[in-house]
Amino acid sequence: MLDIKITRTATPKEKPAKGQKLGFGKIFTDHMFVMNYTEGKGWHDARIEPFHNISLSPAAMVYHYGQEMFEGLKAYKNPDGQVYLFRPDMNAKRTNATNDRLVIPQIPVEDFVQAVSAVVDVDRDWIPTEPGTSLYIRPFIIATDEFLGVAPSKTYLFMVILSPSGAYYESGLAPVGIWIEDEYVRAVRGGIGFAKTGGNYAASLIAQQKAHDAGYSQVLWLDGVDRKYIEEVGAMNIFFKIAGKVVTPSLNGSILPGITRNSVIQLCKNWGYEVEERKISVDELLEAQKNGTLEECFGTGTAAVISPVGKLRYVDDVMSINGGVIGELSQKLYDTITGIQLGLLPDENGWRVKVGE
Numbered sequence: 001m002l003d004i005k006i007t008r009t010a011t012p013k014e015k016p017a018k019g020q021k022l023g024f025g026k027i028f029t030d031h032m033f034v035m036n037y038t039e040g041k042g043w044h045d046a047r048i049e050p051f052h053n054i055s056l057s058p059a060a061m062v063y064h065y066g067q068e069m070f071e072g073l074k075a076y077k078n079p080d081g082q083v084y085l086f087r088p089d090m091n092a093k094r095t096n097a098t099n100d101r102l103v104i105p106q107i108p109v110e111d112f113v114q115a116v117s118a119v120v121d122v123d124r125d126w127i128p129t130e131p132g133t134s135l136y137i138r139p140f141i142i143a144t145d146e147f148l149g150v151a152p153s154k155t156y157l158f159m160v161i162l163s164p165s166g167a168y169y170e171s172g173l174a175p176v177g178i179w180i181e182d183e184y185v186r187a188v189r190g191g192i193g194f195a196k197t198g199g200n201y202a203a204s205l206i207a208q209q210k211a212h213d214a215g216y217s218q219v220l221w222l223d224g225v226d227r228k229y230i231e232e233v234g235a236m237n238i239f240f241k242i243a244g245k246v247v248t249p250s251l252n253g254s255i256l257p258g259i260t261r262n263s264v265i266q267l268c269k270n271w272g273y274e275v276e277e278r279k280i281s282v283d284e285l286l287e288a289q290k291n292g293t294l295e296e297c298f299g300t301g302t303a304a305v306i307s308p309v310g311k312l313r314y315v316d317d318v319m320s321i322n323g324g325v326i327g328e329l330s331q332k333l334y335d336t337i338t339g340i341q342l343g344l345l346p347d348e349n350g351w352r353v354k355v356g357e
């Protein structure tokens, strides 16, 4: 249990107006959570402060070798006026899996959840309530030692910042076009693909630019060894419905273990679908598309929840999926998960966690 010191801002910012387009990750609330780590002392000085710029030495290790991690989750205001998080314990556990790989100290699961809840509670009036909006929560840790040697840092900062956000895709739940990348790879087994860390994103930018230039909104990565098995999308896991079965790549070490992915698998199983976690080759998709059994494709992630895919491009092939319109299962998953998050549907799996008293 953290002892969190709270300093409230004396100069609150103006909140976004009702109906204002929020975009994603552009607006920040009045406060942030901060906690330091010092070797020998552990995590200390948990506090909530006014949102402000931070000052670090230009030699701070995070700037040079990228020892950092991040998480992403959301808070929602329900019709009862209460605020809820969605499965924050899963983010806490994944933080520690990432930290383990990057030699960053562990944070107790209950401390992580307490930190997130506390800062959300302080800024609860910033949670937007228009359809499709939520408060995006970004916990992250950076290595702060002033040192140019390559070694794990002995000091860290853990922070949580909050951003009222609109729908992730400006075009809404309309199906997107996806570029299957055949030149660059994102991650390899034994590397950091399963960890939520900036390095994976830095490695992905060039392909994203390539995809955008060609008119596609996201990149779908292939495995780094054979370059023929499906891995995941930029910030989403990927699912297919093939001949009635729900199929997604297995967690092989180079794929990020998404919490939305986990929720989707659980819901599909509850609904009686056969769910397969296995290797999926591009050839299998091309074949399924030709014989008419590639019924649906969608991405899963906290930001967009469910992102239907209407078009998949691989080298010279462009596969149209479900006539470019959203599939029945994609829509049902979106409605169910957002319904649970918003408190419009019963929370049968115990996924919602209340913030505050």
Ligand SMILES: *Cc1c(COP(=O)(O)O)cnc(C)c1O
Pocket (backbone or CB within 6 Å): 072, 196, 232, 233, 234, 235, 236, 237, 256, 257, 258, 259, 260, 261, 300, 301, 302, 303
């Ligand atoms: C965060 C992330 C996801 C989605 O994970 P969720 O927990 O569902 O938000 C998928 N892929 C990558 C690379 C990610 O960073």
